Amino acid sequence: MDAKAAHTVFQDWLDRVAAYVVANDYDNWRTTMSCPVVVNSAAGPSEMGTEDQLREKFEQWRLQINVQRVSDLIRIAHDVQAISEDHIEGAYTMDVLSNGQRVMPRFISAATLRYQDRHWRATELNSGLAVKHRHLIHTSAPDDDTTVAPPPTAEGNTP
Numbered sequence: 001m002d003a004k005a006a007h008t009v010f011q012d013w014l015d016r017v018a019a020y021v022v023a024n025d026y027d028n029w030r031t032t033m034s035c036p037v038v039v040n041s042a043a044g045p046s047e048m049g050t051e052d053q054l055r056e057k058f059e060q061w062r063l064q065i066n067v068q069r070v071s072d073l074i075r076i077a078h079d080v081q082a083i084s085e086d087h088i089e090g091a092y093t094m095d096v097l098s099n100g101q102r103v104m105p106r107f108i109s110a111a112t113l114r115y116q117d118r119h120w121r122a123t124e125l126n127s128g129l130a131v132k133h134r135h136l137i138h139t140s141a142p143d144d145d146t147t148v149a150p151p152p153t154a155e156g157n158t159p
Contacts, residue, residue, distance in 0.1 A: 006082035010090040013113055013120045018073035021061050029058055034114065034121040041127040072097040086115035094128075104129075 001009075013032060020029035036049035048054050064070065073096055080090030091110040096103050107128035113120045 001082040001085050001088075003080070003082065006088050007077055007080040007090070009120060010080045010088050010092075010111075010113065011077040013111075013122075014075040014077055014092055017122075018075055021058065022065060022070070022073060024062055026055065026058050030054065031119045032121060034116060034123045037122055038124040039127060040124070041129065068096075068103040069098045070096055070103060071099055088113045088120070 017029065017032045020026075020032065033048075033054055035051065035054060036047045037054070039046050039048060048057060073094065075092045075094045077090050077092050080088065082088055089110070089112050091108060093106060093108050095106050109128040110126040111122050112124040114123045115121075
């Protein structure tokens with residue numbers, strides 16, 4: 001797979017994930033995620049290793065969308081690499097908007113995708129979400145534990 005094809009696949013995956021979350025379409029969203037999914041964040045590494053954990057994370061994103069009246073999740077791929085025909089790694093910038101207004105600072109994350117069962121699925125996610133949004137990241141650290149991560153930068157990412 002060449003770089004252009006890898007970028008197209010990665011951007012398509014990003015677009016589908018966002019569209020499925022906004023549309024409250026768990027069944028299609030689930031086809032974009034492997035189980036388990038390793039999640040690396042400011043709170044440390046963790047794993048969503050069960051269907052219940054995947055469902056819970058999807059529902060937390062849905063709650064965020066409803067509470068903050070999110071209208072758009074804009075994710076733009078960059079630094080995408082085809083590692084092999086069935087393995088892509090890339091980074092993306094994410095904006096969470098409500099009627100054109102940011103509801104949280106822009107952040108950069110990354111994903112590892114593998115082609116499994118006729119679908120590109122995330123096997124690893126590296127979240128750039130700020131610590132204060134940790135409920136949206138799968139983590140085993142308690143929500144009130146502020147010692148597990150440094151404070152976020154102005155962009156919302158942790159150093």
